[in-house]
Amino acid sequence: xxxxxxxxxxxxxxxxxxxxxxxxxxxxxxxxxxxxxxxxxxxxxxxxx
Numbered sequence: 001x002x003x004x005x006x007x008x009x010x011x012x013x014x015x016x017x018x019x020x021x022x023x024x025x026x027x028x029x030x031x032x033x034x035x036x037x038x039x040x041x042x043x044x045x046x047x048x049x
Contacts, residue, residue, distance in 0.1 A: 001007035 001010060
């Protein structure tokens with residue numbers, strides 16, 4: 001890095017990138033869990049009918 005400001009900015013951007021990656025992973029997990037619950041509900045209603 002050419003300056004302290006650049007080093008700090010780079011570190012902040014890398015930290016933000018890591019945080020966004022974690023949020024994306026959690027969101028994907030939540031979406032798959034929701035879809036799974038919906039499919040399970042549909043199957044259980046079909047079996048009960």
